[in-house]
Amino acid sequence: MFGIWGHTHAAALSYYGLHAQQHRGQEGAGVVVNDGEELKLHKGLGLVNDVFKHADFQEFTGKAAIAHIRYSKHGDKNRAVDSVEPLVFHSRSTSIAIADSGNIVNGEKLREELEDNGSILQSATDSELLAHLIKRSKKKSNETAIIEALQQLKGAYTFLIMDQAHMYVVNDPHGIRPLSIGRLGEAYVVASETSAFDIVGATFEREVLPGELLVISDEGLKSVRFAMREQRRLCAMEYVYFSRPDSDLNQVNVHASRKRMGMELAKEAPVEADVVTGVPDSSISAAIGYAEQIGLPYEMGIIKNRYIGRTFIQPSQELREQGVKLKLSPVRGIVDGKRVVMIDDSIVRGTTSKHIVRLLKEAGAKEVHVRIASPAIQNPCYYGIDMSTREELIAANNSLEEIAELIGADSIEYLSVEGMKQAIVREKSIHQGICHACMTGEYPVPILDKREDPF
Ligand code: 5GP
Ligand code: SF4
Ligand code: MG
Numbered sequence: 001m002f003g004i005w006g007h008t009h010a011a012a013l014s015y016y017g018l019h020a021q022q023h024r025g026q027e028g029a030g031v032v033v034n035d036g037e038e039l040k041l042h043k044g045l046g047l048v049n050d051v052f053k054h055a056d057f058q059e060f061t062g063k064a065a066i067a068h069i070r071y072s073k074h075g076d077k078n079r080a081v082d083s084v085e086p087l088v089f090h091s092r093s094t095s096i097a098i099a100d101s102g103n104i105v106n107g108e109k110l111r112e113e114l115e116d117n118g119s120i121l122q123s124a125t126d127s128e129l130l131a132h133l134i135k136r137s138k139k140k141s142n143e144t145a146i147i148e149a150l151q152q153l154k155g156a157y158t159f160l161i162m163d164q165a166h167m168y169v170v171n172d173p174h175g176i177r178p179l180s181i182g183r184l185g186e187a188y189v190v191a192s193e194t195s196a197f198d199i200v201g202a203t204f205e206r207e208v209l210p211g212e213l214l215v216i217s218d219e220g221l222k223s224v225r226f227a228m229r230e231q232r233r234l235c236a237m238e239y240v241y242f243s244r245p246d247s248d249l250n251q252v253n254v255h256a257s258r259k260r261m262g263m264e265l266a267k268e269a270p271v272e273a274d275v276v277t278g279v280p281d282s283s284i285s286a287a288i289g290y291a292e293q294i295g296l297p298y299e300m301g302i303i304k305n306r307y308i309g310r311t312f313i314q315p316s317q318e319l320r321e322q323g324v325k326l327k328l329s330p331v332r333g334i335v336d337g338k339r340v341v342m343i344d345d346s347i348v349r350g351t352t353s354k355h356i357v358r359l360l361k362e363a364g365a366k367e368v369h370v371r372i373a374s375p376a377i378q379n380p381c382y383y384g385i386d387m388s389t390r391e392e393l394i395a396a397n398n399s400l401e402e403i404a405e406l407i408g409a410d411s412i413e414y415l416s417v418e419g420m421k422q423a424i425v426r427e428k429s430i431h432q433g434i435c436h437a438c439m440t441g442e443y444p445v446p447i448l449d450k451r452e453d454p455f
Contacts, residue, residue, distance in 0.1 A: 025071025028084035033062035068099035108451035156383030175210035260423035262289025269413035277301030286373035336364030
């Protein structure tokens with residue numbers, strides 16, 4: 001997500017802000033611009049560039065905007081443009097635009113209640129759910145209605161909400177998804193990832209705190225606490241894989257944390273080998289850390305075709321496998337006759353590792369030892385990362401030996417949960433702390449109702 005308040009080029013800057021976060025989703029993109037009277041929407045399916053190439057930024061005037069990239073979650077594979085955000089809702093007194101990132105775990109239950117009371121929802125988004133809850137509130141102002149609506153939600157959520165006079169910025173009580181605020185001159189800027197600030201020339205101010213609602217208007221910024229602040233539980237997978245290496249999450253640089261994960265992994269799971277290689281792009285940082293710690297050369301044993309998007313994000317297994325094939329090639333001159341340590345950031349289904357081990361062996365590698373710079377993923381994510389069902393998770397159903405055999409590796413080891421925490425969490429406090437439920441099964445927001453578990 002990206003939002004800006006108080007800048008004459010709000011729409012164009014939103015385009016750049018989304019561009020810097022394209023890796024967070026590739027299914028659709030949209031922006032709503034606010035000129036103080038009207039909320040104007042431009043959205044579509046596809047990449048940011050595709051969606052915005054026909055947008056006329058001269059016409060698209062306004063001093064505030066919120067923007068969003070679509071990344072669909074499990075059970076939410078609606079490919080229609082209806083589910084591309086922001087969504088805009090009009091009522092007699094006000095217009096509201098909403099975009100969200102995360103996942104409301106009691107969404108099904110709330111939908112049932114809304115339907116029983118006569119509401120019909122058109123999209124699969126949490127934003128539409130929130131819009132109905134806001135509308136159902138008897139509170140007079142949008143701010144108080146938003147607070148009442150938020151208090152009914154459980155799960156991981158960040159929202160950008162905009163009416164003609166305000167931008168509202170929300171982080172859930174555990175702060176599971178990242179969201180930061182920055183300044184660009186007089187303007188306020190908000191983004192899921194700080195890489196977006198760098199692109200538009202904004203300076204980072206601070207993270208949006210767990211349980212915090214920021215209300216931004218021409219009068220400035222106001223902070224309201226809509227829920228008790230819980231122990232921070234920032235998604236560990238943001239560090240492991242999802243975020244860009246140049247982003248800072250909770251003021252910890254992503255590349256640096258990945259490198260430390262690689263170093264911890266080398267301490268925990270060393271191996272006799274000749275070269276260390278990584279899987280571009282996401283595991284390069286960890287591979288560099290592993291090599292440095294163990295004292296082996298880091299080499300480009302695998303290169304990536306830069307014109308292919310992220311494979312994981314493709315919504316079906318068939319498309320994913322095809323994507324992996326197009327994407328990576330081994331460098332024979334580097335791996336031929338060698339014992340190779342292959343570092344990847346994570347294994348979900350095992351598709352990538354299996355393919356790469358085969359490529360490396362076909363290119364002459366004598367041995368391939370797989371080292372994974374995160375703990376084994378054994379549980380589904382209910383908080384907005386599309387990680388697949390328990391049945392598909394290779395580590396949920398197989399021992400280490402079985403995994404090694406399935407992917408054709410000579411050995412495999414994962415980083416421990418303690419090692420990962422060492423690499424990410426810089427201090428023990430309520431402000432720092434990570435969610436690692438997909439690895440440990442310790443869910444910060446419990447899944448109590450069958451309707452909350454689509455897996
Ligand atoms: P697999 O091929 O095992 O199903 O997926 C793991 C590989 O996909 C890793 O190389 C990782 O970099 C990449 N990947 C892409 N998207 C994701 C994601 O959302 N989560 C995780 N853990 N890995 C992902
Ligand atoms: Fe992130 Fe895993 Fe927690 Fe989901 S379960 S929020 S992917 S750490
Ligand atoms: Mg990868």
